[in-house]
Amino acid sequence: MKQNHICASICDRLPTLSANHPWFVDHEKFEDDTKDHVFYTTMDPLTQSRCRIPSFLGRRIRGCFYGWVILSNHPHNEMWSLWNPVTCKIIRLPRLISKVGDIFEPCCLSSPPGNHGSIFMLTTKKHTIVFCRLDCNRNKLKWVEMSYLKQMRSIVDRDGFLRSLTCCNGKVYALTMEGSNFLVLLIDIVVKGRETVISLLRYSKIPSHFLNDCMTHIAVLKGCCTELFYVELGFREVCHVTNETVGGVCVFKLDMMNMRWEEMDDLKDASFFFDPAHGYSVYYNSSSQLGGYVHFLDKSGKVIYSYDYKNRTITLSSMPTSITMSRIQKVEARFEENTESRLLNIPFDVLKTIIEFCVGVEYLNFRVACKQCHLAAPNVKWSKGGRLQTYSLNSPWLMVLHKDRGVISFTDPVFGDKYFIKTPRELVNGDLEIHCCMYGWALIKRHLGSLMFFNPFTGDIRELPxxxxxxxxxxxxxxxxxxxxxxxxxxxxxxxxxxxxxxxxxxxxxxxxxxxxxxxxxxxxxxxxxxxxxxxxxxxxxxxxxxxxxxxxxxxxxxxxxxPKSSCRDVKQNFLMKRDQQLLLVILGEFGEPVEVFKLNDSIEWEKIESLGRHVIYIGGTTCLCIEAKIAAMANKIYFPRVHSENKKIVFYSLETRRYHTSNVEESFGDFMGTTHHIDPHVWIEPSWS
Known part of the structure; x- marks a missing residue:
């Protein structure tokens, strides 16, 4: 890892890092006056810039507007300042005298400092806005507090709060609740001489939408130039922002001409950087070479979750995902360079014989590899099992209901092979959740609809009362x-x-x-x-x-x-399943480490076990399976609904090695970092043809 030590000013180095990509900053080191401040970008995360800036000691970053970083002295939040990392200019605001119980919520900069009428504002839990005009001489800077309670009551008929302040096209916007939906307000700022008048105006209502089975939501507005976005993260559990609880991500963009919110199907070259660990701030970048992601931090601010908006998967990493993505691209490029020439040297009859053993996605890959492969592999329908019935080892496969693509995918946990079937007409265009899966049947429910059994191998659907x-x-x-x-x-x-x-x-x-x-x-x-x-x-x-x-x-x-007593000290996940005539409990740490297995003994106590013997466990979010391994190589392992971010193989934990592996058992890793899991409904399912 390259490290550039800067003694005088970070400005000598930061502009050379990237002018068009967000910088990541270690918040802990900003608040700790004994450590250097660390800066790195998504484009070159292995290159770090380190320095120690005295003005930043004990400060926390609270947002970034018009290229200016907002800093406050956490946790007191009495000293606020604005820093421009390109010019190194610092604007120190007067001391903000706060009373006991004052909590300063989102902040916003209405326009670049120096512009006429530019103000920096904060909101409080007292239904007030605290602001400071920046187009004044330093000696004339002062804080002004105003109540917005009366205005809010006239708009939403309740004591609502302003949240998620953002700027767009020279105006300031905020969210508030109206009933069960979010409402966008325009914060109108009029400056006449020394007088500043701030008014709240109804602007637009966020359309109703469904995010799987989410219990809690984090919603923010984000403006960029002339574009206004609404970003929402949904969580299935109340307590923590972890990879297992994320239920969905949605992004809406406002059509300013028609004043209509449109849900985005593809972010294309855009990316959002979401920071729920430090004030729920969100950053937007429209020139990323690795766009299409919503990145967000966990509650500790140390783990990055990268949500692939198009494919609806989440990858864990302790560094930006550009490292992983670039490696994937290089691996795929090498594969494509060498495949064509080798296949063309195989006799046609031999090629046809090889393809007869292929199924699903590997069959489709052969068809598009070259003209000879296309002739050797005719179009095949996979309904009612087809080749899969003879191919399958009757070991559980990872099934994913791809809601937006109209297909259902199955992944072989041993070889990583995939095949796809079309989603049945009865299940298309519905927000489905898988609640249980056993015996080759999934028990699923449509949002506000019926409960039904579904066998994806036979296509049989049976509705329940x-x-x-x-x-x-x-x-x-x-x-x-x-x-x-x-x-x-x-x-x-x-x-x-x-x-x-x-x-x-x-x-x-x-x-x-x-x-x-x-x-x-x-x-x-x-x-x-x-x-x-x-x-x-x-x-x-x-x-x-x-x-x-x-x-x-x-x-x-x-x-x-x-x-049971577990070595997991912090967040842990618990999974219950049957093994023959026993009940088993698997406990995982928040990021997959440690892994512990217990059985319920005759004394009705949890007894820790070190081996599963000939059995194998499949961990799922709603259903866990423990069966006798169909092949010896799968025994004494725990399979997870995750794939490695680079080789795309299913991740398993070996109770023998006490490490995580994929099909390439020579490679191992200690936790879930660098792995990806689906947001779309998914479950382990045993093939059943009846």
């Missing part, structure tokens, strides 16, 4: 079996269990769970599992609940086992 939204599901047998029982939990008002016997009844049965003492409010069930005719489920801290069935229905009995 209406039921309200349930939190977690499981079923006991394939829907083709007379013993198929579907079970779901819901905690709407109070906890209930819903039960439906698919081949016997036309409606659901509902049973109330009596936790006693209001204990149900503390529960959040996950990974419901039918085991020995009873129900088991994980609750929020990894403990195991036991729900007994009898002639009267289902009764919550007790917490069967508390969560």
């Amino acid at each position: 209406y039921t309200p939204y349930l939190d977690t599901y499981c079923f006991s047998a394939p829907p083709t079996s007379s013993d198929c029982m579907v079970v779901g939990f819901t905690r709407h008002l109070v906890w209930h269990v819903y039960v439906h016997f698919v081949g016997r009844e036309t409606s659901w049965r509902r049973f109330r769970l009596n936790f006693g003492g209001g204990g149900g409010d503390l529960h959040s069930f996950h990974f419901a599992t039918i085991y020995r005719q009873n129900l088991y489920a994980l609750y929020n801290n990894g403990g195991l609940d036991f729900i007994e069935t009898d002639n009267e229905g289902y009764t919550w009995r007790k917490i069967l086992a508390e969560g």
Whole structure:
């Protein structure tokens, strides 16, 4: 890694890094006066510039407008300044006297400093705007505070807050809530002599949209020149910004002529840099050679998640993804250079024989490789199994419902091969969620629609009677079996269990769970599992609940086992599954390290195990499988719905080596950094042709 040490001024180096690409700055080093400040760009992340600027010690970056960086002395936020990294000019604002409880929210610069009427503004939790005019002599700079509460009430009929301030085309905009939707307000600034009048005006309403099954949202406005964007991140869980909880990303662009928001299908050469770790600021770049991504930091500000907007996947990295992307491009280029000549030297009959063993995407790749391959590989329909039925080892495959592409993909965990089928007409144009998957059948639900079984290998779809939204599901047998029982939990008002016997009844049965003492409010069930005719489920801290069935229905009995002691000190993920006649629990650290496996022993306690023997585990977000490995090479491993960012192979964890690998077992890595996972609904599914 190259490092350029700068003693005098960072301005001597920064302009040579990149004039058109955002710079990443280590926030921790900005706030720590014992360390150098580190700057690097997405175009050349291995080249770092280091320096120590006394004016920045103890400061935190709060935003960037018109090329000016906004700094404050965190956590007091009393001293604010503006820094221009190109000219090294610093504008120090007067001390901001704050009262106990004052919390300064988003900030914005209305126009470049020095322009007539340029102001720097902050919003507070007291429904006020605090601003300072910048087109004055230094001695005349002062803070002014004004309340916007009355104006806000006249617009949205409630005590709403201003959030996500941004500038666009010389104007300032902000978000606020109107009902359950976001409303864009124009912050009109009129400067007459020494008087500054700020007014809030209704501007545009963000259209209703659906982001999978997200429980929380982070929404921001971002202006760039004459363009205004709305960016939203959705999370499936409340507590953390992690790779597993991200449920979706959407970007809308405002058509200024028609005043209509249009959802973007492809970012093309544009990228957004989202920083929820430091004030939810967002940066936009329209000249990136690696566009099409929404990059955002985790809660610690140390891990970057790169969302491929077109392919709906997320890649983890501790450095910008341009490193990974450039390496991928080089690998693919080398492959293309050498493939043509080798294939043309193979006799036609031999080539046809080789292609007969190909399936899915590898078959399609052969067809487009050259004219000879195209002749040797005729067009084949893959419906009803086709070659896949003879090709498959009956080992689970990773299935992904690509919502926007109208296809369903399957990935072989051993070789990484893929094949695609068209999404059935009944499932097209719907926001689908996969709630459970076993026996080759997926239990899926359309948003505000019906619950249904779907077998992607036969194309069979079976709708179930209406039921309200349930939190977690499981079923006991394939829907083709007379013993198929579907079970779901819901905690709407109070906890209930819903039960439906698919081949016997036309409606659901509902049973109330009596936790006693209001204990149900503390529960959040996950990974419901039918085991020995009873129900088991994980609750929020990894403990195991036991729900007994009898002639009267289902009764919550007790917490069967508390969560085991784990070496995971911070955020952890818990996964429950069956292995023959045992219950297993897998615990992961936030980024995949450490990995621990426990079994429920005869004493009803979690006992840590070091080996799975001949079994293999497939981890999923809604369903986990533990089966006997079909081939010896898969035994004693845990497969994840992730691929390596470079070789595109499925990632697994070996309990023998205690490391992560792909099909190239010689290469290993210690956590999920450099891996990619899908945002579209995905699950491990065992091939079933009946």
